[in-house]
Amino acid sequence: MTSANTLQARTPDEAYEFAAPFRAPQGSPIRELFKYVGRPGMISFAGGYPSKDLFDRDGLGRAIDAAYRSDPIACLQYGDTAGAPALRRSLARLMGARGVECDSDDIVVTTGSQQGFDLLVRTLIAPGDTALVEEPAYPAAIQALRLAGANIVTVRTDSDGIDVDALAATLDAWSEPGRPKLLYTVPTFANPTGATLPRARREALVRLAVRHRIVLVEDDPYGELRFAGTPVPPILALADACPGGRDWVVYFGSLSKIVAPGLRIGWALAPAPIARRMIVAKQTSDLCTSPLSQEAARHYLDSGSLESHLRTIAGAYRSRCGALLKALTHFAPADIEFCAPQGGMFVWARLTGGRDAGDVLKRAIERNVMFVPGTAFFVRDADASSLRLSFAAPSEAEAFEGARRLASALSGN
């Protein structure tokens, strides 16, 4: 007997006629690695998660409590699509401390900065439109553009981030139909490379954006996680010095890496015509970001705890990064190269002997250490010899031991 369930199981995927980017959807290759993370004794350099042992649990607990006790209705009712006015004021002050003058009305609160970029892509990119992306790049940004049907053109980077001269040459020689509409970059402690774009390159990028009328997307989740070197202002802070500059920079901030991702609080600072449309897109996306989360975030920001908390995280990340690099330097064979980042969560490494990082990963997992092969961060022709090491999650001792195991996997001992 054939049951209804059996019949149902036969309805093929094609029957639904999905929109083109969803016909053969690919999940995140990084998430595929998650099954190994929980293995006893595993030391993971794979995750892009902030360290859970550094969360300000008590401070956030007090913030959640104060938010709910002081105004339960604000936490429970629908809120403004653009965000709660009080949180927008707190975020405008935070932007002021980052060197960006803005009015709280300019801030759009988003459900993580992931939503911010997605909303921007929706307003700008029609299928076939061109978007520029630094390469290697944050995979979820690439994915947002793919799902929007964008023609993704990659921009070369070196250890200082985007190669602005190469970009300028590309843009000046642009002959394809359809000019690029946006350029996506994480200019400070980039994911995955850890690179930071120097000030002169930032200024050149703004001039290029104005000249070619390209929306320059500055994704800045890590900028306040500096533990070495000299601060560089956000691109947006430098944009005012270039006539028209402010009109072509969209900035995304996030509390995920500096407070807690579970709040899902990000924000966008965009030129008014763009911000207005992002708010329309947000009405459709989720009406508003969780007011409970927004109220909790606002109370936390207004408590004044963030500054000392940032010192705590940055200090811990400095130690962890240092231990990782020290062990790699000491134990790894000569055919691996890497740069020491000045902040953030990532070290980018390359196997100069041409070995495949995916093969090394298999040997690494046998030794109870993990990382993400660099292929995950490329749009097309992936550099199979690259790898990303996140030092956020392991303790300092684990980072050292993990790097020692990685060195062993690399050496074949």
Next chain:
Amino acid sequence: MTSANTLQARTPDEAYEFAAPFRAPQGSPIRELFKYVGRPGMISFAGGYPSKDLFDRDGLGRAIDAAYRSDPIACLQYGDTAGAPALRRSLARLMGARGVECDSDDIVVTTGSQQGFDLLVRTLIAPGDTALVEEPAYPAAIQALRLAGANIVTVRTDSDGIDVDALAATLDAWSEPGRPKLLYTVPTFANPTGATLPRARREALVRLAVRHRIVLVEDDPYGELRFAGTPVPPILALADACPGGRDWVVYFGSLSKIVAPGLRIGWALAPAPIARRMIVAKQTSDLCTSPLSQEAARHYLDSGSLESHLRTIAGAYRSRCGALLKALTHFAPADIEFCAPQGGMFVWARLTGGRDAGDVLKRAIERNVMFVPGTAFFVRDADASSLRLSFAAPSEAEAFEGARRLASALSGN
């Protein structure tokens, strides 16, 4: 002297070359009315918000507190894109109580059910694809389809919801290129009409969906707010009886109207190929719904308070709706007709004399009462003589007084 700021102000909207649906974006016409809501003495039948005075503040406060105290890391760290496993289990039990057998793995937690529909639209609708929508309909569903570039075809309704015979005739005679990919409906206590689709029509809709391979979207935020009449099972609960039925129904649930919208917790129950793609789209949209909100929602659901809370809300809405209808019946002129809903938050009314509800609204606002003109709920040829009255927010006495004022606006006294 021309400052940089003046120059910036001159960059025209067109310079950004927005994607087509965003070139001249329209905000929600309902939100335009908000400026009057706060006026002293105003009684508003305009909002689609649940009543803030009915929130279970203490119960939710305990749930938030328990969630954070028992597992702060789960509240603060990134969560699974499909939702927290424990919440998915609680929601699967809730669906069981609604007559739908499902596994918790079938549930996708969304940032409100608004996000659920948006994710579905993204996976299915390419620009130019056809989508069917009951008319009048929930404006944010229309907007999601508009922003996706859908060709929106409306489906006629009467006081029992979708006219299934008319729909069957339309589909059988379909000759346009591109078959409809989905049909959007709120079958129980619809927004804006308050109508409930009878069981036989639900069964017929499922058969039509299977025959024509149309994804039947059952948006069900109000189904548990019944205060009169006999319960009708969700369409999804009836789908199993039709071979292949379950493959063509996507169900959206929400805690917004039965617990609190500020949590931003909705969920989707979709056939596996669709659910898988919605999860891919959600990775891009916001990575995951606020884990803090999810944990709080789960603790609230597991506290067992929902059942008695639903009785409280439904009882209050019964009284408010009754007072509204009583006053309208008693005081309003003969040229207004309306149906008494059996639950939910809305009464739909029509001015049979051909008067324009927008004109009546102006006179109503002068008398400190508000509603939403029905034009907001149509795709194209709006019925200007219709109006939506939400009885959720005013107290029973206010509902009576508001309806008396509305009758006065209608009578011109």
